[in-house]
């Protein structure tokens with residue numbers, strides 16, 4: 001059996017939407033399944049990533065269907081690894097897709113979302129990787145409730161540092177508990193963000209994106225440049241700046257057509273990484 005599909009990268013949190021909100025963007029993990037083989041073989045040029053059944057894509061497929069027959073798979077990706085652009089979520093979604101196709105499970109998107117969230121632990125990246133667009137979700141440890149929404153017309157500028165940061169390490173600096181007052185403030189900010197996005201009020205959305213109470217403050221020591229980029233971005237009229245996923249990428253939401261200019265101007269000052277201009281992916285995981 002041969003098939004090909006791709007999964008978009010995702011940018012999670014948008015500030016206060018910690019573990020809940022994410023958006024699909026137009027960088028892709030492309031997977032070609034070439035046919036049966038004596039053992040699992042994954043061809044790729046992604047550096048330190050396994051080529052056998054220990055590869056996250058394959059280990060995920062085998063978690064879904066342990067008896068899945070081995071295949072030869074060719075993977076290419078323009079999603080940077082461990083940079084806060086959801087590479088592991090895209091790999092998990094790809095693994096579920098492989099299991100679904102080879103074993104003819106006929107899973108619905110909602111079933112794929114439930115499985116992916118269980119594996120990843122939170123739905124904010126896997127949901128937009130599956131559905132495309134902006135997705136707001138909640139997960140109670142058992143089932144996931146999601147709303148897929150279109151964003152107003154904006155572009156994204158990402159500062160992707162040269163140095164990686166594993167999500168696990170960046171979650172390690174977060175507190176066990178939040179004071180009740182902080183939690184209430186954080187929830188109000190997140191609610192207002194979603195309402196502003198739905199009404200297309202990008203100025204208020206930007207203000208809320210930068211008012212997170214849940215995680216950015218704790219992670220600042222891992223991403224000291226966040227504050228400086230945010231300040232510089234304000235001078236360029238950017239709507240809002242946030243830590244993409246667990247970082248280290250810093251994401252800016254920018255008025256359409258200004259993104260290239262913002263990226264160019266910031267790249268003269270922030271030189272220990274690259275700037276990428278992205279658009280929303282409105283489709284999510286799809287067959288090629």
Ligand SMILES: Nc1ncnc2c1ncn2[C@@H]1O[C@H](COP(=O)(O)OP(=O)(O)O)[C@@H](O)[C@H]1O
Pocket residue numbers: 029049050055056057075077080081082083084085086087088089091165166167168245246
């Ligand atoms: N396409 C892929 N194939 C196999 N493993 C992958 C792939 N993409 C990501 N991974 C694994 O996920 C790790 C990064 O996950 P994580 O720390 O959550 O960062 P990210 O923000 O990129 O999701 C990589 O170091 C690699 O082990």
Ligand SMILES: N[C@@H](CCOP(=O)(O)O)C(=O)O
Pocket residue numbers: 010012013018019020083084085086087088089122124125167170171215244245246247
């Ligand atoms: N809500 C998570 C999102 C992690 O996203 P990733 O792209 O860094 O894997 C978090 O902030 O830890």
